Amino acid sequence: MAIKLENxxxxxxxxxxxxxxxxDLGLTVLGRATVSGEWTETAVGLDGNHADIAMLQTxxxxxxxxxxxxxxxxxxESEPTRxxxxxxxxxxxxxxxxxxxxxxxxxHGCRPLRGVxxxxxxxxxxxxxxxSGILVMLAEDLTKR
Numbered sequence: 418m419a420i421k422l423e424n425x426x427x428x429x430x431x432x433x434x435x436x437x438x439x440x441d442l443g444l445t446v447l448g449r450a451t452v453s454g455e456w457t458e459t460a461v462g463l464d465g466n467h468a469d470i471a472m473l474q475t476x477x478x479x480x481x482x483x484x485x486x487x488x489x490x491x492x493x494e495s496e497p498t499r500x501x502x503x504x505x506x507x508x509x510x511x512x513x514x515x516x517x518x519x520x521x522x523x524x525h526g527c528r529p530l531r532g533v534x535x536x537x538x539x540x541x542x543x544x545x546x547x548x549s550g551i552l553v554m555l556a557e558d559l560t561k562r
Contacts, residue, residue, distance in 0.1 A: 428549070429551070444474060451468070507544065509556065542554060
């Protein structure tokens, strides 16, 4: 059986803010829609499923994020996930310049959880809180300089 990763879906409290954050980092919006009806209820397993969605893609065309803001049922707020919690963990991106990426993130009120680390002179990386508390990892490959 062939398998490939199609996308990572993330529920957000403010779709426009999430789109602005990820597009400023360099992703592009492939499409937007409002989805509802029996097919979405069946696929998602949620009665009354009704959401605004946006599909974003990385510049290399290989990675996609599907962002969705629930209209119905009302979204459930939860504590943002911590790096050591079981379950959906984070979304990670390689960037050409981590300092520039952090400047962009800061314009959206997003800062590293602790700082920027260097791993064996190979990567500079950090975790930050993105929109809706999403954990985002940014990594710069130092061997490509």
